[in-house]
Structure formats: C-alpha cells, structure tokens
C-alpha cells in the first residue's frame with residue numbers, strides 16, 4: 224500500500240533522528256530484512272510463538288456482549304491470552320531475536336501501560352539480555368502492578384519526571400539512552416511509530432494477528448467480518464490485525480482512539496479528530512497533537528496505553544487514503560464496555576482494548592443483526608483491576624464515597 | 626562559498642590562529658528579555674558565535690540541564706517568534722548567530738517563511754539536531770533561497786560515506802558531536818572528538834566545530850587545538866539555572882564565558 228520511497232507510507236514516516244542513530248537504524252534495517260527471509264530466524268520465531276507465547280491465539284464469539292451491539296455478531300481475537308497478557312509479545316520476541324543477531328547485549332524500552340515493558344523484560348529474561356525500561360512517573364503510579372512485574376523479571380524500571388510524565392516522555396528518555404549506548408544496546412520500540420524501519424518492522428511482527436484472524440473467521444465463522452475494530456495508541460495491535468484485511472475492500476477497518484473526557488474538552492488522545500495535524504514527533508512524520516508553534520500538546524486518556532500525542536505513520540496514510548477510519552471513544556464509553564464484557568462474558572479486557580469494544584458497540588448498531596464485527600482484544604485487564612475498581616468505586620474504602 | 630557572518634567569523638578566528646567560541650543559550654529562559662540580555666553578556670565576554678536555542682517540548686538530543694531550561698521557557702510562554710527577536714539582538718551586539726532547533730517547529734512555521742524571518746533578523750542559519758540531510762529537502766531549498774547556513778551534525782558512528790554526504794550538504798560549519806550521547810557537561814572530552822574531526826577533514830574543507838560535553842576553559846583549549854570552533858552549552862545554561870536571581874546568573878555567565886574565551890586564545 225505504500226509508495227516506493229524508502230520508509231514512507233505516502234508522505235508519512237521517514238527518519239527524523241540525530242545523526243548518531245543513523246548507523247544503528249541502517250544496521251537494524253539490513254538485519255531485519257535478512258532475518259525476514261531467513262528460514263532459520265523465522266523458524267525460531269514461529270517456535271517461540273507456539274511454545275512460549277501460546278499462538279495461534281483463539282477467536283471467541285461473544286453473543287451476550289453482542290446484545291449490546293445492535294444484535295450484530297461479535298467475535299474477539301484473543302491476544303489477551305498471549306503470555307504476558309497482550310499482543311506486545313509478538314513484536315518483542317522478534318526484536319529480541321534481532322538484538323541477539325546484531326550481537327548486542329542490552330535492550331531498552333519505553334512503556335505506557337506497562338505491557339510493552341513487561342513483554343520486553345520477559346524476552347530479556349528468556350534470552351539473557353540486560354533490560355532497562357523507561358516509564359513516565361504518572362504511568363508508574365497508575366500501572367504499579369506492571370512496574371512490580373518488570374522488576375520481578377529482572378529489569379530496571381526508570382520513572383521519567385520530564386514533561387507530561389507519560390508515554391511520550393518515556394520515549395524521549397529511551398531515545399536519549401539509545402544515542403548514548405547504541406554500540407551495545409537495541410531500542411525495542413513498542414509500537415508502529417518512530418524512525419524507519421520501526422513502523423514497518425513492528426507491523427510485520429504483528430501481522431500474525433491478522434493472518435490468523437482472517438483464516439479463523441473463514442474457517443470457524445464462514446465469512447470475513449464486515450468490520451475490524453482495534454484500539455489505537457501508537458497503533459501496533461491495530462496495524463497487526465488490519466494489515467491482512469487491507470486488500471479486502473468490503474471489510475471496514477476501524478481504529479478507536481482515546482477520546483478522554485471528550486474531543487471538545489481538549490483533554491483527549493485523539494490524533495485523527497481534526498485537531499491534530501501532520502508533523503514530526505519521535506522520528507516520524509505523522510499526525511501529531513501540536514499547537515501553532517509545533518509544540519507537542521499533552522494527551523489524556525484513562526488508558527495509559529492510548530495516552531500518546533502521535534500515531535504510527537502507516538495509520539496516517541490509511542486515514543488519508545480513506546482505507547481506515549478512526550473514531551474517538553471517551554473514557555466513560557470505554558469503561559462501560561469494560562464492565563459489559565466482564566459481566567456478560569466473564570472476560571476482563573485491558574482498558575485499551577475496551578476502547579475497541581466500545582467501537583464495536585457503535586458499529587454493531589450501524590450494521591444491525593446481519594453484521595459481523597471482529598474485535599482485537601489486544602490485552603487482558605489484570606493490570607487495570609485497580610484502576611477499574613476505583614473507577615466503579617469497588618474498593619472497600621471508597622464504597623461509601625461513590 | 627557561503628558569505629554568511631558565521632563563515633566570516635570562522636575565517637577571521639582562523640587567521641588569528643585560534644578556534645572560535647560558540648555559546649548556546651535557549652531563548653526565553655528565564656524570560657525572553659533575560660535570555661536576550663544573557664546572550665549579550667556572552668558576546669561582551671568573548672563568545673564569537675551565539676547559538677540561540679529554540680525551546681521544544683520533546684528535545685531528545687538534550688540532557689537534563691538544557692531540557693529543564695527549555696521547559697521553563699515554554700512554561701513562561703516563549704513563542705517561536707521570540708527567536709527572531711533574539712537573533713536581532715545578537716546581531717546588534719556584534720556577534721554571528723545561528724538558531725539551534727528541532728525540526729517540527731520549523732516545519733509547522735513553514736520552512737520558507739522561517740528562513741525569510743531568520744534572514745531578516747540577521748541570523749546566519751540553522752543547526753538541526755534531528756534533521757539529517759536525507760530528510761532535509763525542504764530546508765535545503767529554503768536555505769538556498771535565503772542564502773542561509775545549514776549546520777548538520779556528524780557523530781563518531783557516522784560512516785565515511787555519510788561524512789561525505791553530510792558535509793557536502795552543510796554550509797557555515799559542520800557540527801561534530803564529540804561523543805555518543807546527549808548535551809551535558811562531561812569530566813573529559815575523550816579521544817573520539819579528535820578522531821572524528823580528523824576523519825571529517827579528510828573529506829571536506831568546511832570548518833568543523835566540536836560540541837557536546839565541553840564545559841571548562843581547559844577543555845576549550847584542548848579541543849581548540851584540532852577544531853575550528855568549540856561549542857559550549859549546558860555549562861553556560863547552568864550558570865543561569867543555578868543562580869538565585871538573574872543578576873547573579875549573568876555575573877556567573879560572564880565569568881565562565883571569559884574563562885572559555887581565554888581557553889580559545891591560549
């Protein structure tokens with residue numbers, strides 16, 4: 224779908240980085256191109272998917288939840304069942320194997336919700352790599368459980384106190400570390416953004432979600448879905464499931480962004496709502512929440528994993544050519560979808576993924592009883608139990624207040 | 626051959642048999658007026674070229690000192706247009722000026738409009754820490770149209786091939802980063818800088834200035850032995866950051882600048 228300028232999706236993408244990183248990016252590009260054609264590498268990754276991650280992940284039809292979606296049939300792709308609890312492990316195992324191939328011994332990562340950090344710490348433990356994870360101070364507080372998980376896995380977690388103290392600032396700090404230690408360190412970027420080749424490479428490691436899901440829909444449901452819904456932080460789980468459906472023109476691809484307190488409130492993480500404009504952040508030309516001076520505007524979302532002012536460049540391209548559509552989901556809507564899935568189906572979704580579920584509720588009502596919606600359940604809600612319990616006033620000391 | 630004021634200064638210091646002193650301060654810290662005054666103090670105390678920093682929300686090449694100052698400047702309401710005011714003041718004070726900026730604020734302003742304003746305010750050009758020539762077509766066009774310098778960076782990790790292509794795209798000087806890392810004072814300058822400068826000299830006649838980690842007169846002297854210019858940032862910014870008020874900050878800044886300038890002239 225992209226034109227033939229290297230590292231670009233239409234106009235989007237590119238490589239806006241300090242010169243010090245260019246050599247490392249070129250090496251990474253060369254190594255991953257070779258690896259993706261090397262049966263040895265692909266075999267090792269496939270083996271890890273089967274025997275470590277638990278792939279293929281199943282699909283689950285959710286009829287009781289679907290009653291809240293205009294009666295359309297709803298099927299979940301269960302990335303929440305992956306080892307470590309989210310889709311993030313698909314990408315991380317690929318990049319960790321590449322780190323070994325490049326002869327590097329240390330990995331760093333940024334994390335918002337903590338799932339990418341946990342996945343990276345896990346892969347580092349598995350492959351014997353040193354691991355440092357940068358995390359905004361605000362996120363270390365709202366995702367404390369994942370901080371503990373990373374530390375138990377042997378990783379160092381560094382809270383970041385600059386800027387908005389969320390994901391964007393963790394990315395800045397990871398880049399600074401990388402510039403300084405690039406000779407022996409690989410930056411395991413957690414989503415489909417950043418300088419080329421990250422957007423393409425991370426997408427390729429996540430394509431397996433859509434490849435499996437498309438086949439499972441045909442085999443188990445008997446047809447392709449009318450719509451595929453996925454939440455979009457940086458956009459990795461969405462790109463992963465969308466990509467295999469891009470050439471199916473009858474399948475709507477729907478990305479759901481963090482709508483926070485509502486797009487009009489200014490407190491949101493919706494890059495495609497009309498307020499964001501194309502610009503450069505973290506190495507890529509893409510949609511960015513920015514002011515008239517080109518300064519980044521801080522995003523807000525109940526979901527740490529969606530709380531990011533920029534988005535993967537391939538999404539920007541899919542949006543511009545009209546192949547994918549993007550809608551904001553408010554915190555309230557997402558939490559209502561969270562509650563419904565838990566209470567109708569016995570599945571606690573990640574708050575990120577709850578945005579995709581809320582999207583399915585809307586599109587299901589548009590499609591009606593003949594509709595079929597596939598939702599990427601990108602992660603499970605273990606990490607969010609505390610936040611959700613607070614939201615619904617279920618903690619013992621808060622019951623009186625709510 | 627570029628006719629910029631920066632080029633003239635570098636030719637002049639070379640003729641004097643010494644390196645040029647390049648001093649960095651962000652505009653808007655502690656206030657726009659205060660930062661302009663601080664830049665003038667640097668000029669009065671021997672800086673040859675002022676690097677005017679444009680504060681940005683996500684400065685991924687900067688260490689904590691410069692980031693803290695830039696963040697305060699933004700909190701105090703600094704705007705992109707203030708950089709042009711600072712440019713006029715530095716030119717009026719008699720020094721050459723370059724603006725150091727991440728790419729997005731320029732992109733947002735419009736590369737050509739930004740270049741026109743720079744030129745009008747007497748600034749020689751831009752230093753772009755996150756814009757490599759490969760992605761710089763808009764800036765190359767705009768800087769050509771307005772006859773401005775383009776200072777690109779080279780690093781110890783740059784391949785020989787990239788040293789050739791990057792220096793070919795550069796004008797004014799080439800910024801050699803003395804180490805792999807971000808801005809901030811370091812205890813010693815290390816080997817990497819002289820090795821890199823030597824590699825650059827083999828492929829170009831464009832002057833080479835060295836920055837990242839330089840903070841004392843002694844280090845300036847050391848680097849000045851092999852570079853055309855020495856760039857000091859964090860150590861100067863720290864004078865203002867650590868001071869209880871602007872006046873004492875300016876005094877500390879003046880004293881450090883004199884020490885650094887003496888390092889160039891030893």
Ligand SMILES: Cc1ncc(COP(=O)(O)O)c(C=O)c1O
Nearest residue numbers: 338456457458459460528601602
């Ligand atoms: C479960 C889950 N889903 C989604 C995301 C958002 O990332 P992306 O948009 O790259 O899939 C995260 C990020 O932390 C996550 O943990």
